[in-house]
Amino acid sequence: MKSKIGFNVLAWSANMSDDLMPIIDRLKGIGYDGVEFFIGSPDEAAYSRIGKHVKDLGMEATTVFVVSKDESPIDPSSEVRQKGLDRIKWAVDRAHAMESKIICGPFHSAHAHFAQRAPEEDEYTRAAEVLHAAGEYAAQAGITLTPEALNRFECYLCNTMEQLLKLIKKADHPNVRAMFDTHHANIEEKKLSAAIKTIAPVLSHVHISENDRGTPGDGHVPWDDAFAALGEINYEGWLTIEAFSRNDPDFANGIGVWREYSKPWDMAEKGYTLIKTMGEKYGL
Secondary structure, three states: OOOEEEEEHHHOOOOOOHHHHHHHHHHHHHOOOEEEEEOOOOOHHHHHHHHHHHHHOOOEEEEEOOEOHHHOOOOOOHHHHHHHHHHHHHHHHHHHHHOOOEEEEOOOOEOOOOOOOOOOHHHHHHHHHHHHHHHHHHHHOOOEEEEEOOOOOOOOOOOOHHHHHHHHHHHOOOOEOEEEEHHHHHHHOOOHHHHHHHHHHHEEEEEEOOOOOOOOOOOOOOHHHHHHHHHHOOOOOEEEEOOOOOOOHHHHHHOOOOOOOOOHHHHHHHHHHHHHHHHHHOOO
16 A cells, blocks of 8 residues: 555553553554654653664554633634644654654644634734744644644534634645544535545545444445545555554543443454555555
8 A cells, every 4th residue: 555554552552651562562563664653741751762663564654733711823812822832843753752743633733722703814814923923933844734624523623524624724834734533524525425535635644434433344434435536536655544442541541431432452453454445446
């Protein structure tokens, strides 16, 4: 396959610690090319340590990141926006320590924080300015920032690929591109294929995620539609599974995961088979 297959360890933990190493080892055994990690742990030394372990196995790291309401890039306060930019720069430093070349996530605005109204043009402008400055910083480390559109229950700024494309164009930086997540698109888009073609000019990262956040292939996401479109646009980036559990209660509570969907290793093993099969079918 031209594309690489990854798995996000948030299925086990949002913490960056040596406890992840046996999980990384087993993912390598399944056949994964890379592992995705959540940037948030204050233990800065752990990022280098885990990143080295990943590299020693012949794998690569990618990263995911969010910002809080006190550091939102769309806030009217320049002080809050500066905190947001500083936080993204901190994430870039942590990703660089892991030798990750991708930071994905909804860091264009605060996760699960709402204004009780539709997004305003000024908010896109503010987010774009912060993302442009963050792109300048990320470029020095050879990192691409790939902001994410989320469903309406987690975000109000960017729910669709049309909105995300608008934001990326407004940010206007080669190191600020876009990601596509099948879970969110399953809720917000009319057709996954049309959404993928919309975001294609700036697409650099993809999350493979089932409608219930469980094992990819066990739900109702139209995988043929998604993978056929990715093949049609000649996508060659990561295909990374993002599936959740309640293994890390604090993280689970923060994203509204109130039950178990699938066993993490079922997600990893069966999900890998799905991506491999679909990837080969559609020339990815």
